[in-house]
Structures are given as C-alpha cells and as structure tokens.
Amino acid sequence: MAEKVAIIGDSTSVAGFRPLGVAVFPVAEPADAHAIWPEVASGAYGIVFVTEPVYAELAEEIAAIADRPVPAVTVIPGAGSPGGVGEAKLARAIERAVGTSTLIREEEA
C-alpha cells in the first residue's frame, strides 16, 4: 500500500523535507504538536518522523499507538538538538525485551 511520510518539528528542521515530497508539519512550540497529532496518527501516513523536542512532548500519545504496525514513529534529531533520544528509545526497547541493556552495549563496544 502506497503511503505518505510525515514529519513534525520546528520549521528549521523540517522545512528542507517539503521539496522531497514529505508532508511537513512545522510547529512553533513542541506543545503545538498535540493539535496536529490526531491527524498524523489517523493512519494517513506510513511513517511519522518527529524531532526530539516534539517526541518529548508527545511521548504519551506515541506510546499509545506503539503496538500498531503503522504508523512507524521515529525520532530524528532536530537542528540544534543534541541527539541521543532515538538511541535511548532503542535502549528502552532492548531493556523491555531482554531485561537489561548493558549486556548488548558491551557486546557492541
């Protein structure tokens, strides 16, 4: 099934994606994303990218649809955000499954 891709974040981070065919939802403040979320999560989009500040704001809403196969919500670093939130999200998933995330971190290092 052909689907669109959405991105939510501050306009500096997301504007560059519009010419590439991504549905861009710029927000002035991360809290504004609450208003946009229902439309984005309704199933019209296969993938939703959110910048780190927006993810921090929407964590609950995102967790609520985590068990559905689509949309796949993925955190990307925004312009000027330090990164690492996506990695932390992954580490949490590992911890959930294995019970510890240290083991795999060591193995990777």
Next chain:
Amino acid sequence: MSVLRVNPNRMELLKLKRRRDVAKRGHKLLKDKFDELLKEFLARISDSRRLRREVEARLSHAYALLAVARAEAGRTDLAQALLAGEPADLVTTAERNVMSVRVPEIEAGEIPQPGGYSLGTMPAVLDEALEALAETLPLMIELAQREKAIELLAAEIERTRRRVNALEHVLIPSIVETIKSVQMKLDEAERGNLTRLMKVKDMLEQQRAEEQRSAE
C-alpha cells in the same frame, strides 16, 4: 505455592493431571517462541544502531548546509523557496509475520527531485543541502521500519516472557502441589478405610469366637 481449591476425589485428580500436562506443553511451546523471538530481536539490534548513527550524522551535516543556505539567502526567502513540493506517496507498506508479530515492511519509493525555486536567487549550497537530505531520506525510512519492528518485537517478547513465567512459577507449581495434596488425601482415605475394615473383621471374629464359646 497455593493449593487450588478442588474436591479431593479421583475425578478431580484425573482432571488436574490432564491440566498439568496441557500447561507443561504450553510452557514448552511458549518458551520456544520466546527463544526464537529473542534470536530475531538480537539479530536486528546492532544493524539498527549502526543505521541510526549514520542517519543522525548525515542529518546534522544536512542541517549545517541548510543553515549556511539560510544565512546566505535570508530566512524568509529560503522559507519561500522551500514551499514548493506536494506530499507524495513516498513509501509502500506491507506486513510480514515474524513469529506471529505483525511487522511492517516499508519500502522507500522514488523521492521527487527537489526544485521549484529560483536557481538565480538561491545559493548553490541549498542544492547541496537538499541533495544531502534526499540521500538521507531512504535511510531514514529504513530506520523507521527497523525500529518499528524492534519495538513490536520487544513488546511481544515482554508479553511472552510474562506468560512463560506465569506458567513456570505460578500455574504449574500450584497444579503440581494440588495433585500432591489430592493424592495424599485419597491415600489417607484409603488407609482409613483399610483400618476400618481390619477393625470390623477383628470385631466379627471376636463375636464369632464368643458365640462358639457360648455354644460349647
């Protein structure tokens, strides 16, 4: 371990034994499923980690180029230049079944060529920035698919582990314990019955002996 509340009779004992066998079989199946899920999960993690690092590095590079473009062209002009472009169907999604977990398969389609802005007024670095973003987008899409699969697998693994543990540490021990207690109660009743019979036999023999004595 708590003993289930059942009547101690043979019928219940049979039923309990049957339940124990079913629970043990279920436990083995779930345990196998858990192992397989974990194998699948661990195989995906390191790839996904590597991909995420690459995506983050590429994105920050692209953001830097965009910042240069913004500085050269001015914020409003750049924003206007980037208004071109319609949301397109960028990906095709399907579902795959991995050990009964529905995992999305997302394939990146063709990404539109960025354009629609004046090449005369916009700095060349904008082209470069958009190109960098266009190169990163397929990786981002792949990352999205992989991370989603990992999250779904993690949730299923957690659920399966709970079930395995509940069977292993709660249900099966309590059934085994109940079987033991029913068995003991039945044995006790059996012994009680036996001694009663022996006692009756003794009494009857005594009676008979007394009758014989009085007849003589």
